Amino acid sequence: MIPDFEVTILGNTSSIPVHGRHHTAQVVRFGQDFLLLDCGEAMQLQARAYKIKVSKINSIFISHLHGDHYYGLIGLLSSYSLGKRTTPLTIFGPRGLDEIITTNFRYSNTKLPFPLNFVETYDDGLNLLLDTTRYQVYSFPLIHRLPTTGFLIKEKHGLRNLIKEKLQENKLPLAAIQSLRKGEDYKDENGKVYRVKQYTHPLPPLRTYAYCSDTIYNPGLKQYIENADLLYHESTFMEDNAERAATTYHCTARQAAEIAKISNVKKLLLGHFSSRYVNLEPLLGEARTVFEDSILSEEGQTYAL
Template structure:
């Protein structure tokens, strides 16, 4: 099963040095989920050959412009390109007012329905699930209400042992039933237990997304043991006072969070415009957490 994330934007506040504001595309078994939608997100999708019409869910972490100003443009383009299937959008309750007033004054009536669900910033909750994924939100500690998101693969059925199919002449139509736990009776009348014909499916993988937050440790329990954590790293640690003043995190602190949360891999992003060269931020995070990578735009990371 495919479970990977492509970085569309990794800059904080403003586009700079060919870096764009926050946006990521999560591919779960060829189903697309958009996480945040900064300015020019639809351009980035085009640039990297990713089809916007395949996006069915959009998650917006908070209402600072670098995380949502590309949303109305993207929704409008989908409308002009003939989209008819619904779009699920999750974000702060005030986001509906922002969308509605722009569509009202441009006299735009979308050809497709939007299913909106407001996120809450006072506690964690499960906000979405499909056949492939469970999505939970949790509060971050930023200057305005802000949520992180945790994407967990659904537990798959057990895997059938391929050699048993030929050995026992198992009909194709029986395979899904055996995976669900039904026993199989062969042509000689012998009953084979489903657990003897299958093995455990892979453990579900987890991707945690922490957009804008000061390092407060409050959300550690929500990201523990994630296979991959994306965490903002706006500043280097010599700018700690500025990070705290603006409710952001340093690269060193992002490494400490990853270590304390016992995650497997760390992606850092949301880089301040003061940094043209990102290597020092990477090196700083790695002093604490070695398996760290930069959220470089256009790069796809397997979770």
């Protein structure tokens, strides 16, 4: 059975929460696992509004230490404490985030009732952060005004499904079945070989989600996000503000589309919109002149891979 792999947007605005839009936060669900990518203000309120159970989140990934990407984190951890959470939680983030958290809780005399683990991220290349039986999470460098990483969530193959008709025709030993489901041919004591391609269904294509929070236009991202099924890429400004985008180390919608095009991704999800834009349709129009499969991220919407 192919597990669900989907992204729910909780916030998609940049520095100021306006026009009904909120600071960056999104939840990725892979099967029964819930991952939080960035944690801007109002994350908890948004999660309640869109019926996301924050108690199921066991891994949090913070891209960088600009407030609109992590100011909701202390509140979330405090709510976990008040709710008597006991399940371990791991936070992946840049140097200094652990100090911010521990300093806050030291002065508020907060003692967490659950194990909190912190894993420091580095912006020096592609780094494996989390490895499970069905997916992996990597960080990769973005170019912004302080150390920043994007995140790549890549599906792994699970056990193969056996062809029932083949099993009915041939009685396979248990060891052969176990081997074949792992994708390995099996040879019995008599020298008979049971081949994976004969007894199992072809594996479905693997899916990949790429998350680029804040970054200047950087074609070098292609090496990390190439062929992703879904790319979330910041599109803070339009082309008439390209100079401001460069000065603040952000991107335009057109530039995000150019990254999607050269990286051969299947779909582009635009986000991190400047407060100057009430109507976002012009940003979408700009992106689609370069990459047709562009869509605006919408808060409360879930996007399946």
